[in-house]
Amino acid sequence: VGKPVFIRDRLYDVTPPGVVCGLAWTSMGGSTLYIETSLKNQVLSDGTDRESEKGSLQVTGNLGDVMKESTHIALTYAKSFLSRVQKDNHTLQDGHLHLHVPEGATPKDGPSAGCTIVSALLSLALNQPIRHNVAMTGELSLTGKVLPVGGIKEKVIAAKRAGISCIVLPEENKTDFDELDTQIKEDLEVHFASTYDNVFRVIFPDIFLNAP
Amino acid sequence: VGKPVFIRDRLYDVTPPGVVCGLAWTSMGGSTLYIETSLKNQVLSDGTDRESEKGSLQVTGNLGDVMKESTHIALTYAKSFLSRVQKDNHTLQDGHLHLHVPEGATPKDGPSAGCTIVSALLSLALNQPIRHNVAMTGELSLTGKVLPVGGIKEKVIAAKRAGISCIVLPEENKTDFDELDTQIKEDLEVHFASTYDNVFRVIFPDIFLNAP
């Protein structure tokens, strides 16, 4: 009966730096969807000017055009966001980055992984894993607004099934979440984000964030 | 009941530098449409010659070919316009720019965002938000002529619904506006533009503009 899509519940028990758990929504139901990022070169901290753009971003994982655009929006935003956390961290500016979304045979598309991708890039650049057992979903605008997404019910169920204990959803999806059965919502810490700042404070609670 | 297109009325309460509210027109009616721009690198003010073109423009947001062309027309025009405002501002010349139009899953096309895009690029380069609560629509020629667009009625209604208090329309759409019901037009400041200079004076009333 058709092709199993996103059947894997939990690829990572513990996510290393650069890897963040997102939530996807398909005709088959919801699913966790990991964003993996890696650095292909070493980035030196030197005193040279940053006028030229030296880095690059390679994307794999059978992504459609909208999701590919999401990765570029996320990278532009993550670069400016990183300067508020670690001013001299040039990883995203100069790094040759590789972003992959397992599993390679499954086509994926849509803008709802925006927050997840930014989080993965920041985790990679900071060389620090995000808070354990958190998953998220949300489209991101170029200036860091978090936009609502579809499939909240399916995504929340998928998160629970995968043993996720804390989720971050777009503020504008709050009614969708509130309408869910109590049984689905219990034992789940939930945060609503209207800007990416809200997401960051959940996944990196100990990192000081300068004003924009 | 089809796909909801441009259902969001107001993404920004206050637009930061680089973001400008445009007006779009779809089969579903009118809508606000934000143009977001961001700088991917730091631009230094140095004394080197400007002969070589160092900058770049990346565009995302599921835009069709005509709208993509609009962004390049707007950038070329914005570069020459900027030199009339701040002669030593090289942001558009040297900057690696990123322009995004939320929401990523909605396809967008057409030339009518020309004025909006130029305004967003100038706001970014000047690092100054445009006048609060202004929205605009209008195709732009490469020399700064403002050309008429469709859907004036739907766009004006969308602007009112989103709480916009001042709109800029192409001069040649004046009759379309005049024909609207008084009820739609009341409490709305309107300006008609035949060249981009007219637009600029509305959104940056305090900035001195040198003759071309």
Add this chain to the structure above:
Amino acid sequence: VGKPVFIRDRLYDVTPPGVVCGLAWTSMGGSTLYIETSLKNQVLSDGTDRESEKGSLQVTGNLGDVMKESTHIALTYAKSFLSRVQKDNHTLQDGHLHLHVPEGATPKDGPSAGCTIVSALLSLALNQPIRHNVAMTGELSLTGKVLPVGGIKEKVIAAKRAGISCIVLPEENKTDFDELDTQIKEDLEVHFASTYDNVFRVIFPDIFLNAP
């Protein structure tokens, strides 16, 4: 009756450095599938910084998009893995690499050669053949997770038919393997891998592997 696919059982009696035997699965049944890699330039060990990415990867063999993506995922992973084995080996960072999958007239696709490609690249960079008579299959994530693949039965039969004495399969395919007839499984050493580390220890038993 149809197109012969992967009809050759055994292309190499002994695989040289840079060549590894994988297992493929087609509508015609299973087959061995060799990954061949070669270096197009000499790589010098010098003291220069590694900030810029100098190398390249050329891919031939009539590969589909998913399999092409697999080669890039494998290269990114192999680069970081190699630094755990030989810190000063810049072959994958600076080398102009060529990867080919015989036979050129046969279209090939899918993500299941991930482990095989990493193994071939590492064997090339280390200039050392892998353990004799080993074949493998398994998708790889960007961080080295080994993901399950299809066609385990057909692949194991193909390995036996080609005289392979040891195979490496994804951990999550263990039940598929356990369900096979005893006759198929006899005289076959099998290893299950959940991360690429497990694969490496089988094919390079004598090489010391630093922690990540």
